[in-house]
Amino acid sequence: MKHWSLHNDLWNEFDQLQQQVASLFGGFPSSIRSYSDGTFPPLNVGMTDDTVEIVAFVPGMKPDQIDVSIDQGLLTIRGERPTSFGQQDNDEARRYAQERFSGAFRRVIELPDNANPEEVTARCANGCLTVSIAKRQSSRPRAITVQ
Amino acid sequence: MNDITNTAEREQTQVATRENQRTTQSLTRTPAVDVEETSHGITMWLDVPGVTRDKLEIEVHDNTLRIQGDATVPSPQKLELRYAEIRESRFVRSFTLGGDLDTANIEANLQDGVLKLTIPRREEARPRRIEIQAA
Numbered sequence: 001m002k003h004w005s006l007h008n009d010l011w012n013e014f015d016q017l018q019q020q021v022a023s024l025f026g027g028f029p030s031s032i033r034s035y036s037d038g039t040f041p042p043l044n045v046g047m048t049d050d051t052v053e054i055v056a057f058v059p060g061m062k063p064d065q066i067d068v069s070i071d072q073g074l075l076t077i078r079g080e081r082p083t084s085f086g087q088q089d090n091d092e093a094r095r096y097a098q099e100r101f102s103g104a105f106r107r108v109i110e111l112p113d114n115a116n117p118e119e120v121t122a123r124c125a126n127g128c129l130t131v132s133i134a135k136r137q138s139s140r141p142r143a144i145t146v147q
Numbered sequence: 148m149n150d151i152t153n154t155a156e157r158e159q160t161q162v163a164t165r166e167n168q169r170t171t172q173s174l175t176r177t178p179a180v181d182v183e184e185t186s187h188g189i190t191m192w193l194d195v196p197g198v199t200r201d202k203l204e205i206e207v208h209d210n211t212l213r214i215q216g217d218a219t220v221p222s223p224q225k226l227e228l229r230y231a232e233i234r235e236s237r238f239v240r241s242f243t244l245g246g247d248l249d250t251a252n253i254e255a256n257l258q259d260g261v262l263k264l265t266i267p268r269r270e271e272a273r274p275r276r277i278e279i280q281a282a
């Protein structure tokens with residue numbers, strides 16, 4: 001019996017996880033490419049009436065160290081984050097915590113169909129990279145006059 | 148009981164003690180940290196993207212270093228968040244400092260969302276070579 005209850009719990013948890021994932025995405029198209037947990041950089045995605053807004057949290061990185069590209073509806077953010085350690089010209093430095101990510105990274109986000117890859121702006125400030133992609137004119141909400 | 152786990156063993160993460168999970172759950176985020184020690188003292192780096200200088204608070208009290216702040220990301224009005232890997236804008240993290248560190252002379256530097264803290268070791272606690280006298 002114990003075995004079964006464990007099995008059920010696992011399924012419940014799996015269910016919950018799926019629901020959680022679904023709720024995170026909300027109406028945003030989910031894709032195996034766009035979901036990833038614990039990777040660098042963490043991402044937030046938001047929408048306005050006119051744009052799709054993507055924020056990548058890239059503390060410690062300069063704009064010229066980050067490469068942003070769009071190809072076939074996929075937004076790719078990549079770069080390499082150098083380690084902070086070892087910059088001191090010091091003898092036997094001892095390292096304790098090492099929680100911050102370092103090394104090469106690459107994240108891919110699938111854009112909704114109504115995103116226009118021709119109209120993109122990206123800016124980087126205080127370790128936050130914001131990519132703003134305009135929606136196609138036809139997909140923007142508009143009021144319809146009742147005849 | 149103290150809320151902050153005390154580290155007796157120096158060789159382990161002396162200054163990198165996570166604050167008791169209970170206090171940091173739900174509404175605040177625990178920023179990732181790197182810690183390095185040399186004979187001059189301790190250097191640490193914390194990831195605090197979206198934080199500006201005026202939204203950052205660093206205090207030392209009874210050998211506890213506490214760093215907290217609020218992150219803001221410039222975003223257009225009427226933004227509807229669809230997916231978030233970072234939800235909390237507030238972050239807190241505390242560290243217990245050993246008595247050999249000079250808490251009066253901590254240097255803090257914030258750049259591109261990374262906070263760098265330099266905590267010098269007290270002069271008398273720095274390692275020194277001891278001359279052996281000839282008999």
